[in-house]
Amino acid sequence: MARRTVQLRVGGQTYRVVTSASDEELQRLAAVVDQKLATVVPAGRAVTPQAMLLAAIALAHDLEQERTRASVIAGRARDAFGRILQRVDAVLGAGPESPSSSGANDSTR
Incomplete structure (x- = not known):
């Protein structure tokens, strides 16, 4: 995919990003970041680098x-x-309960 410039709006700021990702994916991810910002920045306050x-950090924690x-x-x-496979093997005679897999000899029975 060709690289191109996409504008994303996050935290009230517009950012230009050079990418090969789809516009839809970037817009969706930018919206996730914007939503997380809304939880850490009170309404009406400027979005700072901090x-x-x-x-x-909150997104990394999530x-x-x-x-x-x-x-x-x-x-x-x-x-x-694993437990299911053990049960299936046991029913089919190939599991741990099978005489041939336990080392038992038919002549000793």
Whole structure:
């Protein structure tokens, strides 16, 4: 995709960004930043560089929380799928309960 200049409005300021990303994606992301700024800057107040930093830190914190949640969910899903596969293997005779996989000998039964 070709690089071009896009204008984004965040915190009451217009920024020109050279990018290859889609306009829609950038506008959507700029809106997320603008919404976060609205939570850290009182209405009617100017957006300072410190406010932008605070909004960026808040967004980074949100991202870390979501990554942690996703990791926990992925771990639980892996564990659940592992248990399901063990049960399926057991039912099909290929699991740990199977005589052939436990090392048991048919002649000792």
